[in-house]
Amino acid sequence: xxxxxxxxxxxxxxxxxxxxxxxxxxxxxxxxxxxxxxxxxxxxxxxxxxxxxxxxxxxxxxxxxxxxxxxxxxxxxxxxxxxxxxxxxxxxxxxxxxxxxxxxxxxxxxxxxxxxxxxxxxxxxxxxxxxxxxxxxxxxxxxxxxxxxxxxxxxxxxxxxxxxxxxxxxxxxxxxxxxxxxxxxxxxxxxxxxxxxxxxxxxxxxxxxxxxxxxxxxxxxxxxxxxxxxxxxxxxxxxxxxxxxxxxxxxxxxxxxxxxxxxxxxxxxxxxxxxxxxxxxxxxxxxxxxxxxxxxxxxxxxxxxxxxxxxxxxxxxxxxxxxxxxxxxxxxxxxxxxxxxxxxxxxxxxxxxxxxxxxxxxxxxxxxxxxxxxxxxxxxxxxxxxxxxxxxxxxxxxxxxxxxxxxxxxxxxxxxxxxxxxxxxx
Numbered sequence: 001x002x003x004x005x006x007x008x009x010x011x012x013x014x015x016x017x018x019x020x021x022x023x024x025x026x027x028x029x030x031x032x033x034x035x036x037x038x039x040x041x042x043x044x045x046x047x048x049x050x051x052x053x054x055x056x057x058x059x060x061x062x063x064x065x066x067x068x069x070x071x072x073x074x075x076x077x078x079x080x081x082x083x084x085x086x087x088x089x090x091x092x093x094x095x096x097x098x099x100x101x102x103x104x105x106x107x108x109x110x111x112x113x114x115x116x117x118x119x120x121x122x123x124x125x126x127x128x129x130x131x132x133x134x135x136x137x138x139x140x141x142x143x144x145x146x147x148x149x150x151x152x153x154x155x156x157x158x159x160x161x162x163x164x165x166x167x168x169x170x171x172x173x174x175x176x177x178x179x180x181x182x183x184x185x186x187x188x189x190x191x192x193x194x195x196x197x198x199x200x201x202x203x204x205x206x207x208x209x210x211x212x213x214x215x216x217x218x219x220x221x222x223x224x225x226x227x228x229x230x231x232x233x234x235x236x237x238x239x240x241x242x243x244x245x246x247x248x249x250x251x252x253x254x255x256x257x258x259x260x261x262x263x264x265x266x267x268x269x270x271x272x273x274x275x276x277x278x279x280x281x282x283x284x285x286x287x288x289x290x291x292x293x294x295x296x297x298x299x300x301x302x303x304x305x306x307x308x309x310x311x312x313x314x315x316x317x318x319x320x321x322x323x324x325x326x327x328x329x330x331x332x333x334x335x336x337x338x339x340x341x342x343x344x345x346x347x348x349x350x351x352x353x354x355x356x357x358x359x360x361x362x363x364x365x366x367x368x369x370x371x372x373x374x375x376x377x378x379x380x381x382x383x384x385x386x387x388x389x390x391x392x393x394x395x396x397x398x399x400x401x402x403x404x405x406x407x408x409x410x411x412x413x414x415x416x417x418x419x420x421x422x423x424x425x426x
Contacts, residue, residue: 049079051424052407064422067407072425074402080425084404091336091377093349093358095394098379101138104131104390108383109196110327111372111390112154114163114178120372120381122390123151123165130154130165131390132181135374138392144181147174153198157223158205166210168193173210175226187226190219196370197241197284197327202266203248211239211253218242218253220269232269235262243294245287250309252294254282261285261296263312275312278305284327288352289334297325297339304328304339306355318355321348331373331395338380340368347371347382 052067065072065080074081105126112121119141120133129147131140149168156163162184163176171189176182192214199210207229208221216234221227237256244251244266251264259277264270280300287294293315294307303321307314323343330337336358337350346368351358366386373380373395380395399405407423 049424049426050083053422053424061422063424063426065406065425067421067423070406071399071403072406074404077425080423081404084406091358091396093380093393093395098138098392098394101388101390101392102131102133102140103388104383106389107385108370108389109152110154111370111381111383112156113372113374113381114156115158115160115375117375118160119156119178121154121156121163121165122370122383123147123154123167124383124389125150129167132163135379141181145174145176145183149193152196153194153210155199155201155208157201158203162223164199164201164208166190166194166199166212172212173199184226188219188221188228191215195238195240195283197243197254198239200242200244200251202244203246209242209244209251209253211235211242211255213238217255233262233264233271240281241283241285243285243287245291245309246289247291249291250287252285252287254278254285254296256281263294272312276305276307276314283325286328286330286337288330288337289332293352295328295330295337295339297321297328297341299324303341306337315355319348319350319357326368327370329371329373331377332375333377336373338371338373340371340382342367342385346384349380 104122104124106124108122108124110123118135120135122131123129124131127146129149129151130144132144134141147165147167151165151167153166154163161178163178164173165176166173172193173190175184175187177184190210190212192212194210194212198212199208201208205223207223210219211217212219217237217239218233218235220229220232222229235253235255240254242251242253248266251266253262254260260282261275261278263272263275265272278296278298280298282296282298284297285294291309294309296305297303298305303323303325304318305314306318321339321341323341325339325341327340328337334352337352339348339350349358366384368382369385370383371380376398377396378394378398379392381392383390
C-alpha cells in the first residue's frame with residue numbers, strides 16, 4: 001500500500017481512537033493534534049493512553065509503542081487494547097489475486113457473501129445461472145439448483161439459512177435452503193424478472209424486498225408465510241435495485257424515471273418526503289453499515305453520489321468515477337467503499353474518512369460488474385466482463401484472536417531529524 005494510503009487509513013484510525021477517548025471523558029485538546037504535527041523532543045508525560053505523538057528516533061520513550069502497524073498482545077496492554085478495537089485489520093489493496101479461484105460460465109451480476117463469510121453466491125448469465133463458492137478452499141459447491149434463466153440478483157437471510165435468487169423466466173424468484181441446497185416450495189411468483197441488486201433481506205429477516213419489471217415494480221414478501229404483503233408502496237416504473245439500512249428503518253429503491261429513487265419508512269410503509277433527485281438512472285445503491293450514508297452508482301456523471309441519511313443532502317467532494325457506477329459496496333466496518341465501473345481502472349476503492357481514492361486495480365480484466373467485501377474484510381471479490389469472470393483479491397490482514405494492530409504512521413523527516421510517531425500504551 002502506498003504511503004498516502006497507509007496514512008489515510010491511520011488518520012481514520014486516529015479519529016476513531018480520538019472519539020473513543022473523548023467518549024471516556026478526555027478533553028479533545030488532551031488527545032492529539034491533527035497530523036502532521038511538530039516534533040516533540042519528549043512526550044510531556046501527562047498524556048492519556050491512546051495519545052499519538054511524533055518523537056525523535058534517537059530518544060527513548062518509556063510507556064510508548066511505535067505506530068508501525070505491528071501486532072500486540074491485547075492482554076499486555078489492557079488500557080490501550082479497547083481503543084484499538086477499530087484496528088483489528090490492516091487494509092492493503094496491493095496484494096495479488098487469489099490463485100485457484102473458480103471461473104464462471106459467463107458474466108456474474110452480483111457477489112453476495114453469507115453472513116458467516118463461508119459462501120459466496122454469484123447469479124450469472126449461462127447455465128447453471130447460479131454459482132456458490134466455498135471460501136474455505138475456493139471450490140464450487142456441488143448440488144446447487146439450476147435456475148430457469150439468467151440469475152440477476154441474490155441475498156442471504158441474516159441467519160444464513162436461506163438464499164433468495166431472482167432470475168429470468170417464471171417464477172422469477174427461487175428460494176434455496178442452504179442446509180442442503182434444495183429449493184423451498186410454496187413461495188410466490190413475481191410479476192416479472194428484475195435487475196442486478198434487485199433483492200434484499202431485512203436485517204431481522206422478517207421480509208424480502210424485490211424491485212422488478214412489471215407493476216407494481218416493488219414487491220415485499222413476508223418470510224414467515226412467504227406471502228406478498230399488501231399496502232406497501234409501488235414504484236412508478238421499472239424497479240432497478242434496492243437497499244436497506246442496517247437498522248431496517250429505511251428501504252431505498254431505484255427505478256427508471258426521475259427522481260429515480262424512493263426511500264420508504266418500513267415502520268409505516270410510507271414514502272419519505274425531501275429525499276434526493278438523482279443525476280440520472282442508476283444501477284446500484286448501498287447504505288453504509290452505520291446508516292449515515294447512502295451511496296448510489298449512476299449511469300451519468302458524476303456516476304457516484306453519496307447522501308447523508310440525516311437530511312438526504314449530497315456529500316460534497318466525493319470522487320468522480322470513470323463511466324457508469326455498476327456496483328457500490330461498503331466494507332462491513334464502513335472504512336472503504338468499492339465502486340465497480342465500465343472504464344479503466346474498472347474498480348475504485350474510496351476511503352470514506354476523507355472521500356478520497358485509496359486504491360485502484362489498473363490490471364483488472366475488463367469492466368467490473370459486481371464487488372463484495374467479505375464480512376471479515378479479508379477479501380474483496382469481483383466479477384468482470386471477460387474470462388475468468390470472477391476473482392478474489394486479499395483486502396486486509398486480520399489480527400489473530402487476542403491480538404490487535406497498532407496504528408501505522410510513517411516516520412517523518414524534519415530537516416535532519418527523523419520522527420517516529422508513537423502511541424501511549426500505558
